Amino acid sequence: MIDIRCQYLGLPLRSPIVASPSPMTATVESLLSVQQAGAGAVVLPSLFEEDVNDESMSLSRSLDAGTESFAEATSYLPPAPLGLVGPDRHVRLVSAAKETLSIPVIASLNGTTDGGWLRYAATLADAGADALELNLYSVEANPGRTAAEVEDANLRVVEHVRWRVDVPLAVKLSPYLSATANFARRLVDVGVDGLVLFNRFYQPDLDLETLDVVPRLELSTSADLRLPLQWIALLRPQLPTASLALTSGVHSGGDVAKALLAGADVVMMASALLQRGAGQLQLAESQLVTWMAASEYRSVTQLRGSVSSAGAKDPRAYERAQYLRMLGSYRGRGPALAPALTPVAGLD
Ligand SMILES: Cc1cc2nc3c(=O)[nH]c(=O)nc-3n(C[C@H](O)[C@H](O)[C@H](O)COP(=O)(O)O)c2cc1C
Numbered sequence: 001m002i003d004i005r006c007q008y009l010g011l012p013l014r015s016p017i018v019a020s021p022s023p024m025t026a027t028v029e030s031l032l033s034v035q036q037a038g039a040g041a042v043v044l045p046s047l048f049e050e051d052v053n054d055e056s057m058s059l060s061r062s063l064d065a066g067t068e069s070f071a072e073a074t075s076y077l078p079p080a081p082l083g084l085v086g087p088d089r090h091v092r093l094v095s096a097a098k099e100t101l102s103i104p105v106i107a108s109l110n111g112t113t114d115g116g117w118l119r120y121a122a123t124l125a126d127a128g129a130d131a132l133e134l135n136l137y138s139v140e141a142n143p144g145r146t147a148a149e150v151e152d153a154n155l156r157v158v159e160h161v162r163w164r165v166d167v168p169l170a171v172k173l174s175p176y177l178s179a180t181a182n183f184a185r186r187l188v189d190v191g192v193d194g195l196v197l198f199n200r201f202y203q204p205d206l207d208l209e210t211l212d213v214v215p216r217l218e219l220s221t222s223a224d225l226r227l228p229l230q231w232i233a234l235l236r237p238q239l240p241t242a243s244l245a246l247t248s249g250v251h252s253g254g255d256v257a258k259a260l261l262a263g264a265d266v267v268m269m270a271s272a273l274l275q276r277g278a279g280q281l282q283l284a285e286s287q288l289v290t291w292m293a294a295s296e297y298r299s300v301t302q303l304r305g306s307v308s309s310a311g312a313k314d315p316r317a318y319e320r321a322q323y324l325r326m327l328g329s330y331r332g333r334g335p336a337l338a339p340a341l342t343p344v345a346g347l348d
Pocket of ligand 1: 020021022023044045046047108135172198199200217219220221224247248249250268269270271272274
C-alpha cells in the first residue's frame with residue numbers, strides 16, 4: 001500500500017495534489033468535483049482588492065442612480081446574487097466551502113494597499129479559511145523603484161499580515177525576482193509557513209486590426225514545470241522547515257513525481273483541470289502511485305526531496321553549470337547555424 005499522505009502548512013492532507021486557484025475552485029459544485037477526484041486541499045480564487053473595491057463602488061453608484069444593475073465583476077468568481085458584492089462574495093465562498101468539503105480550504109488574497117491587505121486577510125481568516133495564500137502578483141513598471149524597495153515593501157506587508165492573522169500563511173511568488181533565494185528566506189524569517197512557486201504572469205497581446213491591447217490567457221503545458229522545479233530543488237535544502245508548493249505546468253503523475261523528488265510538499269494544478277476536468281487530478285494520482293510502486297517508493301515522505309539540490313548526484317546540475325551543459329546538449333535540430341558556416345563562393 002503506497003502512502004501518499006503529506007503535510008502542507010502544518011495541515012494533514014490525504015494527497016499532495018492540490019487544486020490551484022482558478023474557475024475550478026470558484027463554485028461549491030466544482031470544489032466538490034475536485035475533492036471527489038482526490039484533491040488534498042483547494043485554494044480558492046484570489047480576492048483582488050481593486051476588484052472588490054470596483055464592485056462595491058459600482059453597486060453604490062447604481063443604487064445612487066436608482067437602478068438595479070451593476071457592472072459585471074472582473075474576478076474569476078461567477079456573478080453573485082444582487083447585493084452580495086465586494087468581499088462578501090469571497091466570504092460566502094469560504095464559508096460554503098468549509099461547510100461542504102472535508103479537505104482543507106485555503107483562501108487567497110491579492111491586495112493593492114497596506115490597509116487592504118490587512119483588512120481582507122482578517123476577513124478571509126475570520127470566514128473560516130484553514131490557511132491563507134498571499135498572491136504577490138504585481139508588474140513593477142516604475143523605473144524609480146529599485147528591486148530592494150519593491151521586495152522590502154512586499155516583505156513589510158507580509159510581516160504585518162503575519163501579525164494580524166493566526167492561520168497558516170503561504171506566499172505565492174513571482175518568477176521575476178532578481179534574488180529569489182534571499183527573498184524566500186526573508187519571507188520564512190518573518191514567519192511565513194510556506195511558499196508557492198511560481199505564479200504565471202500573463203502578457204497581453206496586440207490586435208493588429210483594432211490596435212487594441214487584448215488579454216491573452218494561455219494555459220500551461222508540462223514544459224512550464226521546469227522553472228519552478230529548478231527553484232524548488234534549490235530552495236528545499238535552504239528552507240528545510242518551510243512548506244513548498246509547486247505551481248505551473250503540473251499535468252500528469254510524472255509531473256507530480258518530479259516536483260516531489262525536487263522537494264515540493266505539494267503540487268497545485270489549474271490548467272490541467274480547466275482543460276480536462278477534475279478527472280485529470282484522479283488520473284495524475286493513479287499515475288503517481290503506479291510510478292512509485294514501480295520505483296519502489298513506499299511513501300511520499302520517502303521520495304520528497306531525494307533529488308533536490310542537496311540530494312542530486314550532481315548538485316551543480318541545478319545551477320549555472322547546467323547552463324553550459326544545456327547549450328552543449330543542442331544537437332543540430334535545424335539549419336539555424338548552417339548558412340553562416342557554409343563557405344560563400346568568391347569570399348574564400
Ligand atoms: C483562469 C485562471 C484563473 C486563475 N486565477 C487565479 C487566482 O485567482 N489567484 C491565483 O493566485 N492564481 C490564479 N491562477 C493561477 C493558477 O492558480 C496557477 O498558479 C497557474 O495557472 C499555474 O498553474 P497551471 O500550470 O496548473 O495552470 C489562475 C489561472 C487561470 C488559468
